[in-house]
């Protein structure tokens with residue numbers, strides 16, 4: 026008897042991939058997350074060859090992604106991953122905070138099965154919609170043997186979450202990795218794999234179990250010409266538990282900002298040094314320096330710091 030095709034579960038969260046506009050020529054004036062997951066799947070006839078289940082977790086523009094939705098999403102992903110018959114998961118998402126959600130799921134779940142996030146820059150109603158091909162590619166990757174961990178499939182490339190960045194406001198090639206290239210490329214129905222699939226240790230759902238309102242506040246502040254550090258003092262007054270500094274260059278800050286950061290540390294606030302540069306790591310200053318963001322972008326470093334601080338929230 027032939028074994029059944031791999032079962033892939035599609036979890037929808039909204040985004041432009043599910044967006045609709047009044048005109049097929051309109052690629053910017055649309056409502057994100059308007060299409061239900063069944064309509065999204067029905068819009069890609071080539072998916073008929075796959076064994077699929079689908080579920081809506083949210084229907085939001087990912088600019089509004091929040092802790093409660095992340096918690097719900099992580100729980101649904103974990104639920105389906107635990108089903109022996111499920112080969113992999115696809116999460117449809119908006120592009121705006123895709124790199125944060127991908128990193129969040131990577132750190133919380135570090136799954137052995139594939140969890141593939143995908144998105145689109147153009148709404149489903151557009152003549153030039155990129156969502157259908159991205160969704161088809163994502164399902165193909167989630168069903169492929171040998172694939173594992175959290176990845177992002179976009180515009181023919183498969184990226185790991187660490188260091189991934191949205192780098193363009195409009196173009197359909199909107200994502201790039203930091204110093205490392207994609208894990209794989211998808212061309213003509215074939216997947217060329219260049220690097221190992223993501224692994225690592227999961228923090229687990231327990232880490233994110235606290236009510237979202239109790240999650241530690243972590244702010245991002247940017248160094249810039251004229252930065253006087255008052256924003257850091259204000260964040261401390263507002264009760265922030267952590268600050269990610271999107272520093273200049275290799276994570277540097279003005280002397281006045283440095284003084285404000287020292288004051289914040291004195292109040293017990295955890296600080297991570299990231300960069301406002303698009304590419305490149307912020308490396309540790311020495312063996313004991315745990316505050317450097319490494320390959321993570323400032324927004325991903327914020328996720329990391331929030332997850333670290335959650336260890337102390339019961």
Ligand code: ASP
Nearest residue numbers: 040041086087119120121
């Ligand atoms: N604002 C949209 C979102 O992130 C943009 C997109 O999906 O491309 O949901």
